[in-house]
Amino acid sequence: MHTQVAIIGAGPAGLLLGRILQSHGIGTVILERRSRDYVLARVRAGMLEQGTVDTLREYGVAERLDEMGVAHPTMQFLWNGVRRDVPLEDEDGRRLTNYGQSYVVEDLIKHREADGLPIVFEAEVSSLDGIEDSPSVTYSVDGETKTLTCDFIAGCDGYLGVSRRSLPGAEAASYLKEFPFAWFGILAEATPNPHTRGFSNTPRGLAVSSARSATRSRLYLQVDPEFDITSMSDDEIWDELDRRLSDQDGNKVTRGPIIEKSVARLRAFVCEKMRHGKLAIAGDAAHIVPPSGAKGLNLAVGDVRLLGEAIRRHLLDKDDALLDDYSRLALERIWPTVHWSCLMSEAFHTFPGQTEFDTRRQHQTLDFWAHDEIGNRWFREAMLGLPYAV
Template sequence: MKTRVGIVGAGPSGLLLAQILHNEGIPSVIIEHRSRDYVLERIRAGVIEPGAVATFVEHGVGDRLLCEGLPHQEMQLRWNGQMHRFNQVDEDGRQLTTYGQSAIVRDMIEAREAAGLPILWNAKVDTVEDIEHAPRIHFTRDGQAQTLDCDYVAGCDGFWGVTRGLIPDIDTHMFLKEYPFSWLGILTQSAPNPDKRGYAHSLRGMAVASSRSNTICRHYLQVPPETDVNAWSDDAIWDELDLRFADEGGETLNRGPILSKDVVRLRAFFCDRMRHGRLFIAGDAAHIVPPSGAKGLNLAVGDIRILAEAIRRHVTAGDSGLIENYDATCLQRIRSTVHWSNRLAQTLHIFPGQTDFDTQMQMTTLNKWAHTEAGNREFVQSALGEPYPV
């Protein structure tokens, strides 16, 4: 089997890269370790920056997003018994959109299938040889060893994937932080309460209330790192959410059946080396941000825009400039976004052994974001996202 670009992973990064390349007339094959159903059922965050929305629309996979996505014009922040509303529409009319990541993945899979383009499901990549000159991907599918020859390899296989480890000495180029807490998340069939959304800083721990649609909500509680999700009853989760979101208004979240619940450990990490020879890593394979910033998908879109353009220039004009500067170009946005996401995590969560001094410093930051022009601008612009360099 042979193609121009071998893409490892059928998540948002791999699918978007394949879509952009297809629009440019550059063939690709996607190799995905999991099944189609598994990929479609993964629950991920759904807050999409305006630049990412424009990217999906530009490349023909944004029609449903525009029709069904919920405008995210306001964000609420609660702390110390008070609540502040941030207007998240800037002077240019840019705003966030809520649209589940599983939905955008579905849209891209359906677009690729409608075009008759290949996704190899249940195919486990074993290794890639001759990365420097003529890559050959070795993978196993249906119990049989197979190969894919290509000119470029895109590692879009996530934090636990195989491709990052193929970059020599990658351990010396990785920067990782494990946070001392997890998030207990629920997906619930309930209408969002417009007066109870956003972040809550509480001495009991952080909480998040968000919506996926007019009938589905996604809420989170900060919990200890080794929490057993089954130790929390549905009523206990709702009660704790109401306690953490309590303010002088006295409103509570709208309750409903909990469709699923899980516990996710929080970490932040990035690589300052994202390329070796003709192998490039992107998305979660290259960086993870704590979910408090809702930046994972949006960072991945930035990587893919750069990678797709680098490949296009090399294929059509023999221009290797952007390929050679791929990681440096990506890192301009990655570093600042990881920094913002980490700052949010440091400000909104309660840490083990936290002192009154630490809490007062958090309050100072929250008050600055809410009550100063510079702080408000920083919060809103960071939420909306930096412009993509390419």
């Protein structure tokens, strides 16, 4: 089998890149290690920047987003038992929208399948070869080894995927920070309470309450990295969320059936080598952000907008200037966003051995973001996201 662009990974980055290239008449095949059911069932963050929403509209995959997306006009902070609202919408009308990443993936998959374009699920990629001039992908399906030849490979297969490992020099150009805690996340069939949406800094640790739709809530608790999700009953989970998210007015999260639980370690990661020859990486293959900034999906959109245009020029115009500049341009958006997500983590989490001095420094940061005009503007612009390179 041959295609113009082989895309490794059917997450948001790979699926959206396929959609972008499709709009230019460029053929793609997407190879995904997991099953279709697994991919559709994955629950991830869902706070979309205005640029992400506009991009999904631009490429015709935002019908359900426009129907179900929940506006996020303010960010709520809770510390010392008092809640403060920080406005997020700017003078140009940009705002954040809550819409689950699983919905974004489902929308992209259904549009691709409706157009008769291939996604090969349960395809285990073993090697990427010939990336200097004649690329190919070796993979197996149902125990049968196959080869996909192509003109270019886009690696959108996540932090543990084969694509980054196939980039010469990637390991030496990689930077990692591990945080000493994890997030225990739940998805609940519960109408989000608008008075408890946001981040809480407490001596017991961080808590987060957000909306995934008008009827679903996504909530998190800071936990030990080795936390066992079976160690707390549902009632105990809700009780702990109340302890960390209740405010001076007695507002509490809305309870409901918990339909999904997960634990995620917090790390920050950047690989500055994002392209070599006819292989480029994007999304989680190139960078990981702590979830406190809600930037992972949004960063991936910036990557694939840039990469899609670079591939278009490479294949159709025989112009490699943008492709040669891909890493530098992408990193101009990646590093400030990763830095911001780390600042958010440092401001809200309780660290091992934290002193009262450390806590008061955190509160000073939150005061600056919530009450100072300059700090408020800085926070708002960081949350709304940096402009795209293309």
